[in-house]
Amino acid sequence: MPILWFSKLAHLEVEKVANLLWIHGGACNGNTQSFLNAEEPTVVDLVSDFGINILYHHSLAMEFGDQVRHLFDQILSDEIPLDILVVEGTVIQGPNGTGHYDMLMDRPKKEWIWNFAHKAQYVVAVGDCACWGGIPATKPNPTESIGLQYLKGERGGFLGSDFRSKAGLPVINIPGCPAHPDWVTQILVAVATGRAEDVLLDELQRPQTFFKTFTQTGCTRVQYFEWKEPVEEFGQGTRKGCLFYEQGCRGPMTHSPCNRILWNRQSSKTRAGMPCIGCTEPQFPFFDLAPGTVFKTQKVLGSIPKEVPQGSDPLSYSVHAAMARAVAPKWAKEDMFVP
Ligand code: SF4
Ligand code: SF4
Numbered sequence: 528m529p530i531l532w533f534s535k536l537a538h539l540e541v542e543k544v545a546n547l548l549w550i551h552g553g554a555c556n557g558n559t560q561s562f563l564n565a566e567e568p569t570v571v572d573l574v575s576d577f578g579i580n581i582l583y584h585h586s587l588a589m590e591f592g593d594q595v596r597h598l599f600d601q602i603l604s605d606e607i608p609l610d611i612l613v614v615e616g617t618v619i620q621g622p623n624g625t626g627h628y629d630m631l632m633d634r635p636k637k638e639w640i641w642n643f644a645h646k647a648q649y650v651v652a653v654g655d656c657a658c659w660g661g662i663p664a665t666k667p668n669p670t671e672s673i674g675l676q677y678l679k680g681e682r683g684g685f686l687g688s689d690f691r692s693k694a695g696l697p698v699i700n701i702p703g704c705p706a707h708p709d710w711v712t713q714i715l716v717a718v719a720t721g722r723a724e725d726v727l728l729d730e731l732q733r734p735q736t737f738f739k740t741f742t743q744t745g746c747t748r749v750q751y752f753e754w755k756e757p758v759e760e761f762g763q764g765t766r767k768g769c770l771f772y773e774q775g776c777r778g779p780m781t782h783s784p785c786n787r788i789l790w791n792r793q794s795s796k797t798r799a800g801m802p803c804i805g806c807t808e809p810q811f812p813f814f815d816l817a818p819g820t821v822f823k824t825q826k827v828l829g830s831i832p833k834e835v836p837q838g839s840d841p842l843s844y845s846v847h848a849a850m851a852r853a854v855a856p857k858w859a860k861e862d863m864f865v866p
Contacts, residue, residue, distance in 0.1 A: 545610040545719035549584040553663045554616030557705040558654035565708035612647035617656045617672035618685040648694040658700040659809040680809040700732040704806035742803045743778035745786030754855035776802035779836030783807040
């Protein structure tokens with residue numbers, strides 16, 4: 528499996544150290560757990576081979592209390608340059624815009640994030656919550672959570688649409704719930720080694736190298752998708768069939784490399800029989816779906832999925848689906864296990 532940025536950068540000489548600060552807002556810490564499991568490159572590689580100096584990370588730092596306050600003050604007074612600010616979690620603005628629900632050293636954390644974002648050369652949002660609000664920002668959003676430069680699919684967010692970091696880039700969004708660890712470490716390597724301008728972003732500021740293709744690319748069930756053969760019951764995921772027609776799989780509408788860059792280098796949700804729930808898209812977690820309809824494809828006309836693969840015309844797709852199912856070869860209907 529090609530490792531996109533890492534393979535291009537592994538031979539580079541590291542010319543300078545890049546100071547990185549990781550701030551945690553409103554979130555479950557899942558992206559940190561994911562990050563610590565990175566393999567290509569690992570977190571240790573970031574430090575030992577790619578010149579990243581982690582100034583502070585809440586799960587890794589030895590400093591606490593006044594030591595952290597002193598470090599933060601040194602950054603804000605430009606005594607220590609800040610190259611990369613990583614934000615995990617939402618910016619909590621409640622109650623009533625004060626930010627008092629989430630305090631850090633006697634200040635609303637939202638003020639720290641604002642200050643650091645305007646000091647940093649690059650700002651990277653890791654995980655859905657930091658990118659666009661994720662689960663905490665879902666209505667009724669009691670903490671008044673917001674993403675750095677988006678609220679769900681709407682541009683603006685906490686920093687505003689026009690925000691640019693000191694190096695002139697918008698926030699680099701690495702979504703996911705959590706983000707795959709290697710997406711994070713590979714982008715950090717690219718930024719730290721002076722290749723940030725080569726990280727082409729899509730219209731949602733996600734690195735195209737990871738988010739240009741659909742989750743479906745590389746799924747081992749694609750042949751069943753083509754012949755419209757479903758897995759009928761939830762929990763029969765290791766059996767033949769595609770999870771789109773009955774189980775609500777969002778693989779054809781979600782941008783992620785989950786079937787190209789495997790999780791734990793082993794597998795993916797859809798390969799293992801779990802429908803993709805679209806966690807790299809701004810509308811995740813799709814709570815507008817009616818209760819009891821998660822993992823269940825919503826239908827029109829009895830058997831045609833309500834949502835069709837992105838870019839398809841619903842009517843043409845329905846006709847194509849009916850024809851494909853009618854002429855599906857015998858092997859596609861045989862009872863067998865998928866790899
Ligand atoms: S299981 Fe999901 S990702 Fe895989 S082929 Fe079917 S719809 Fe696509
Ligand atoms: S398969 Fe879908 S839900 Fe699962 S991690 Fe990938 S994008 Fe997210």
